[in-house]
Amino acid sequence: MRAYAPVQRVVGALLMFLSIGFVPPLAFAWLNADGATGSFAFSMAAVAAIGAAMYWPVRDNRRELRVADGFLVVVACWGAVAMAGALPLMLVLDISLADAVFESTSGITTTGATVLSGLDDMPISIRWYRQQLQWMGGLGIIVLAVAILPMLRIGGMEIYKAEVTGPVKENRLTPRIAETAKALWAIYIGLTLVCALALWAAGMSIFDAFTHSFSTIATAGFSTYDASIGYFDSALIESLIIFFMFIASMNFALHFLALRRASAQAYLNNPELRLFAVLLIVISGLVTVLLWSHDVYDTFWESLRYALFHAVSYTTTTGFASADVYLWPGTLPLLMILISGLGGCAGSTTGGFKIVRVYLVSKQGLRELKRLIHPRSVVPLKLGGRTLAPEVANAIWGFVSLYIVCIVLLTLVVSGFEQDLVTSVSVVFSAMNNLGPALGEAGLNWGGLTQTTKWLMSFAMLLGRLEIFTVLVLLTPTYWKH
């Protein structure tokens, strides 16, 4: 039996710390007197109290976190935050627990799938709160905690690794983990500010600019309007959002290197980014041609505009919409959902499979082909000129198989609760890849799905955000038998 005191201590401290997150919506509610003040104040007090109750009995525990504890801490924290985040939604909007947890999980995992409609008329504090949830989840609540809480200086790496995305997790930007986390958050906040200013300059109100900047840089996809980005109907705003979604789907380490060396060399030499750009161009081209050939839009330029926006929005797993994708003809809607599986670069705010895995898996495939021709050749697996350890390749294959198994299993289960296969496949894909939009009954929003599906999809979103391993390892009996 493992001692859980250090885990309890960290989770308690994190909850107390994250209760501060309720301050901005509380301020909005209070200043605008929109009727949600009490709910937010209660939520904040409740979360802080639960955190304190967990932390207090074990505050003097000095045992360090072990490698295996990291998974439990991360999953417990995300689960607790998803539950805590549901509290004000339930209190203010008077929705069911399943709906509130789904909405909150969708926010914190930057999925952007919503069960709500009539967003435009909701209390302003709730509109802000949903966007803020996404922003906090975008880079990761653990990275935030590691940056700020000094108690995580030792052992912080274990939980940092369990949260951060991509197959190669040991790369640090700076020798000390807290400094790395701070650098990441500085870049994240900087990008958010620049994006908000750009959107504001392009004609959004200050409130819209910031809330949409939150969900753009987090590649999340919530909007404060039912019509999403379509509400603005502005090519300028769409192109700005395309640009910032692309920036946010790059590996943040690249931004760090580029800033520190004051040169764009880091971007140009990165094989993952190059593949990502090529894939975006190919997908945009394909969607444009399909839209144009189906005569969905009147002009070629209009086709190009909508194709480009949605290709980037879906590939980066953001899920913004400026048109009704689920009403597009033929296989286009399903194609759009499937490309979200690609995801952005590792170490970004995107969900999905991550381009670097796509790159490495295809490289391994090519390597086998080469071996067929030259049976005795030695072909190391390289990424950007550096040979990767065999464990990395193995871990990727493990990820591929688990990813497929999870999708197939979840689809099978969900199809038992939903009417048609298109709905089932699309919601599972959308949730696992943290995309947001889906098809069929969930085309407009996810409100019409059964309660069971919503719970399952909340789990799937967490699974996708924490890249499967971190969650699944807790489901293995050996984990608990230490």
Next chain:
Amino acid sequence: MRIIILGAGQVGSGMAHSLSREENDISVVDTDPQRLRELQEKLDIRTVLGHASRPETLIRAGIEDAELLIALTNSDETNMIACQVAYSLFNTPTKVARIRAADYLAHPELFTRENTPVDFLISPEKLVTDHVQRLIEYPGALQVLDFADGRAQLVATRAVREGKLVGRALKSLPDELPSGVDARVAAIFRRDEAIIPEGDTVIEVDDMVFFLAPTQEIREVMATFGSAAGPARRALLAGGGNIGAALARRLERNLHVKIIERDPRRAERIAEGVDTSIVLVGGGNIGAALARRLERNLHVKIIERDPRRAERIAEGVDTSIVLVGDCANEDLLREEGIDEMDVYCALTNDDEANILSSMLAKRMGAHKVITLINRAAYVDLVESDRIDVAVSPQQITIGALLALIRKGHMVRVHSLRQGAAEAIEVVAHGDPGRSKIVGREIGAIKLPASTTIGAIVRGDEVLMAHHNVTIEPEDHVILFVADKREIAEVERLFAVEAVFV
């Protein structure tokens, strides 16, 4: 401070351990991914896989803005080239290299700016040899530490039941000493807990008492309070590696030395270099050089496990006797008169072999047993119980390195009790009025709770820290810090305030 450590061996890992707890940005470079992964899991550091002296690896480790490079790889040559690369390409301010080969060390002109730019040389084997030699020279001592270029020494001894220390208050101790001899108890460890010495503190059995005194008087102090009588005459060294060999060379003039070395070829090499030492086979590298110096005065025996090999060694040496055996062999030890040995030193590379053979030697009657132990956990396990002194090469090297790294004016840092406590020597800079130290009487200095001032070295003079002594500029102050967390506070105390305008 931004520090790059090359080599994740025992000393490299130990350094990373000590330094990462002191607000430093550490990057460790090694070629072994497994070792790096283990280190990364334990410590908040960055690890870089690659060849230590290559510019590309160094860049990845962040050499461009590193302030300190510590080259601790196994290879002297790699360490030297790494310092050269750091100097020529990146202009790294401070470069420290571990150099083991005595041959390189014999030519200090090699390490100048124009040739191989190494700012500080660290030679663990030399440090350990010095350390063990001092321990042998002071029979009752558990630890002997130099301060102010050897002008003052800190010596630890254990209070034994029959000894003069037990049951006495500290203030009554000076009465025992011959007149003119001034010593001070700097600290007491009781069951591994530090006790701040006060005038009426009473010493109990098994306390570890640290005396601080001028070097020429320490012998008198030890003769008065030390547990063992008379200087050592016969020493048995297990392990003929660099340390064992160097030690034997230094000791042989006064002592009767035997060395046990397991590796026949090495034993042979040692035997070739010595005449009259006794070399008993069973160890490593350290014995070779040592023995060469020994044989002029000592009688050499070599113990070798492989008979054919032993025969060949015998053909190759003149006056030495070649025996076949192992340092953990009871019969062998008995035959070589272990019960008459004043000192038994186990100096092989193998912690377990050292510990076992030392325990055996102790049980068989060796008076004082000194054991080389690298793993900190083992030190705790055996010291004070079955083995008199455990010498940790890692601790000794780290202490030397820490002195280089600490900010301010520390000239010497000795790590004690596995790094929990430190004895440090700091230069008091500044003028009276500006400094919190200079111009004040010792009694008036506000020290952290578990820190004491032991002595002051002014020029060649060693002054014991009585309350009314006033500290003058450029005095070397010797402090004993029982709780390492207070080091930062001590650093601040000695910092010269930057209000010169």
